[in-house]
Amino acid sequence: MHDDLTLSQALSTEHEEQQVSRLLTGASVMALLFLFGIGAKAWHSGNTTHGAILWLFSVPIFLNMIWFARTGNRDTQKAGLLTFAAMLLSYLIATGGESSTGPLWFYALPPLLFFLTSLKAGTAILLFCYLAALIVFQFPDLPGITATYNNDFKIRFFATLTFESIFCFVLEATRQSARNKLVTFAQAHEHAARTDELTGLANRREMLNRLNTEFSRYQRAGHHFSIVLIDLDFFKQVNDNHGHDAGDKVLQRFAEVTHGVIRQTDVAARWGGEEFMLLLPDTTLLQALALAERLRSEIASTAFTHNGTTMPVTLSAGVCSISNATSINELLKQADVQLYSAKEGGRNRISPRVRSQEKVQASPT
Ligand SMILES: Nc1nc2c(ncn2[C@@H]2O[C@H](COP(=O)(O)OP(=O)(O)OP(=O)(O)O)[C@@H](O)[C@H]2O)c(=O)[nH]1
Numbered sequence: 001m002h003d004d005l006t007l008s009q010a011l012s013t014e015h016e017e018q019q020v021s022r023l024l025t026g027a028s029v030m031a032l033l034f035l036f037g038i039g040a041k042a043w044h045s046g047n048t049t050h051g052a053i054l055w056l057f058s059v060p061i062f063l064n065m066i067w068f069a070r071t072g073n074r075d076t077q078k079a080g081l082l083t084f085a086a087m088l089l090s091y092l093i094a095t096g097g098e099s100s101t102g103p104l105w106f107y108a109l110p111p112l113l114f115f116l117t118s119l120k121a122g123t124a125i126l127l128f129c130y131l132a133a134l135i136v137f138q139f140p141d142l143p144g145i146t147a148t149y150n151n152d153f154k155i156r157f158f159a160t161l162t163f164e165s166i167f168c169f170v171l172e173a174t175r176q177s178a179r180n181k182l183v184t185f186a187q188a189h190e191h192a193a194r195t196d197e198l199t200g201l202a203n204r205r206e207m208l209n210r211l212n213t214e215f216s217r218y219q220r221a222g223h224h225f226s227i228v229l230i231d232l233d234f235f236k237q238v239n240d241n242h243g244h245d246a247g248d249k250v251l252q253r254f255a256e257v258t259h260g261v262i263r264q265t266d267v268a269a270r271w272g273g274e275e276f277m278l279l280l281p282d283t284t285l286l287q288a289l290a291l292a293e294r295l296r297s298e299i300a301s302t303a304f305t306h307n308g309t310t311m312p313v314t315l316s317a318g319v320c321s322i323s324n325a326t327s328i329n330e331l332l333k334q335a336d337v338q339l340y341s342a343k344e345g346g347r348n349r350i351s352p353r354v355r356s357q358e359k360v361q362a363s364p365t
Helices: 013-044 048-071 074-095 102-116 119-138 151-194 204-221 235-242 244-261 285-301 328-344 355-362
Strands: 225-232 267-272 275-281 304-306 309-311 315-321
Touching: 013 048, 013 074, 013 102, 048 074, 074 102, 074 119, 102 119, 102 151, 119 151, 151 204, 204 225, 204 267, 204 275, 204 328, 225 235, 225 244, 225 285, 225 328, 235 244, 235 309, 244 267, 244 275, 244 285, 244 304, 244 309, 275 285, 285 315, 315 328
Parallel strands: none
Antiparallel strands: 225 275, 225 315, 267 275, 304 309
16 A cells, blocks of 8 residues: 555655554553553652652543544544643652652653654643753742652753754754655646646556556446547657747647536646547547537637637547546557547548537538
């Protein structure tokens, strides 16, 4: 599954959120193990109240894990774990934990906070933790505070925690900036891999992907679709008479006109050279013929100009519906046969011809 992910999908917010959830689950399991182990050690060394309180903390963490497994709600999982961590740290700094080592667990907070929340939210929560520590250090007589710390410890605690927090902030900011650049780069790269540079339409590779997707949809749910294979008539003459730049301009203008004619759900691609393909989801052969005819007429009446000279541009197109084919290959082959027939029939026309079309195309344009 993972191999199928594109780079920008792999860097997407959803994917990152999944990673965060996995990390939170891992952190929860580790927290449970630590609480159980350190609680057991405290219990055996006679500090039974401290041991029992540590074990008690494992209950909400365990329930949070169960809740996440049942609901899949990542926000609750994150908020729950951060709340329990804040409560546990408050307890540890207020009581000193074992041998006044409780505040040491504060050092786990900065990297976790910046990774799990935003830089802003992480800084705000950290400042709140600083305030809590300051209150414990400055007012040891407040109810619930049983630990006393000497001044050297307090100064070193704040100095090292500040150093670590700044370091984590800078690291996370750098990581986020690199990630954003990578996402932008990946999106541009993926767009380029799917798009024809000259016309901005989908390229052949993208069209083949979309055809396969549409064919699967047809096989699964019976959604019909049609394709239109288009070739500009006598395009070589445009290049020969007006130059390659003029030819390029015609291709670009053709793409613009096509965009104005098709629906948003349709896909237009440059199939190669001066050949184009339209993929029309949920469209019958007759509807596709009508659209192709509309495009033919629009192109025939559009003024293609270059350096003040107007160039005559018309198209021929072959149309085929998936209901007349058993595979993508056959669909393409039939559209090609129809295109050939349109060219043979005199160009500036759509094939197969149905009665309504014959009436429209009877008068030469
Ligand atoms: N300017 C420009 N010309 C291109 C491009 N790709 C293909 N062509 C030209 O398109 C022309 C296609 O010519 P042909 O295959 O002979 O077809 P045609 O002149 O359109 O004649 P019919 O298709 O038979 O109506 C060639 O001259 C190619 O060089 C492109 O990206 N830019």
